[in-house]
Amino acid sequence: MRVELRQIGSDRLLDWLEVPELAEVPHPGRWLEAGGRSFLVLQRRHRYQLRNGCYELASVALQVKPQRQPTDARWWQNQWVIGNPDCRFNARSPLLRCAVLPDGPCERCSHFAGP
Numbered sequence: 001m002r003v004e005l006r007q008i009g010s011d012r013l014l015d016w017l018e019v020p021e022l023a024e025v026p027h028p029g030r031w032l033e034a035g036g037r038s039f040l041v042l043q044r045r046h047r048y049q050l051r052n053g054c055y056e057l058a059s060v061a062l063q064v065k066p067q068r069q070p071t072d073a074r075w076w077q078n079q080w081v082i083g084n085p086d087c088r089f090n091a092r093s094p095l096l097r098c099a100v101l102p103d104g105p106c107e108r109c110s111h112f113a114g115p
Contacts, residue, residue, distance in 0.1 A: 001025070002059040005034060007066075008042050014064065025060050029079055029094045031069040032062070039064035040094060072097075072105060088113045 003025055005015045015035050019025055025044065026032050032039045043063035048055040069080075073094065076085045083090050083097040084106040090098050101109040 001057070004059060004061045005032075005039060005064050006061055008063045011063075014039075014066070022057065022060070026062070031067075031073075031080070031094075032064070037066060038068045040067045040069075070104075084112070 001019055001022060003017050003019055004013060005017070006012060007014055015037070017034055026041045028041050028044055030041050032041055039062075041062050041064055045061040045063070046057055047059045047061060049058035070082050072084075073080050073082050074085070076092070079092075080094040081090065081092045082094060083104055085092050087098070087106055087109075089100050089109075089111055090106070096102060097104050097106070098109075100111045106112055
């Protein structure tokens with residue numbers, strides 16, 4: 001199956017890759033390494049084609065943002081988060097650490113507040 005990597009906002013084709021199964025296509029909020037570059041997946045769109053009177057999945061278009069996975073990103077409750085998810089100010093998101101100190105690190109923040 002063909003997977004297109006498209007720039008979020010402009011929809012410009014950045015790269016594409018072949019995957020054997022739909023289950024191997026990353027979901028939004030995950031990082032993806034392709035061609036020596038790192039991307040954050042923001043949206044996933046399925047593209048269908050009409051064949052013999054039936055629609056079949058033809059390809060998947062991932063809307064991505066070129067971005068390296070932050071060193072303090074961690075897997076937490078089935079999703080990636082940046083920073084320490086135990087802090088009450090953490091956004092618990094792969095896009096934003098927190099509003100108090102978005103560039104981090106959490107340990108340096110004077111507002112760091114654990115559970």
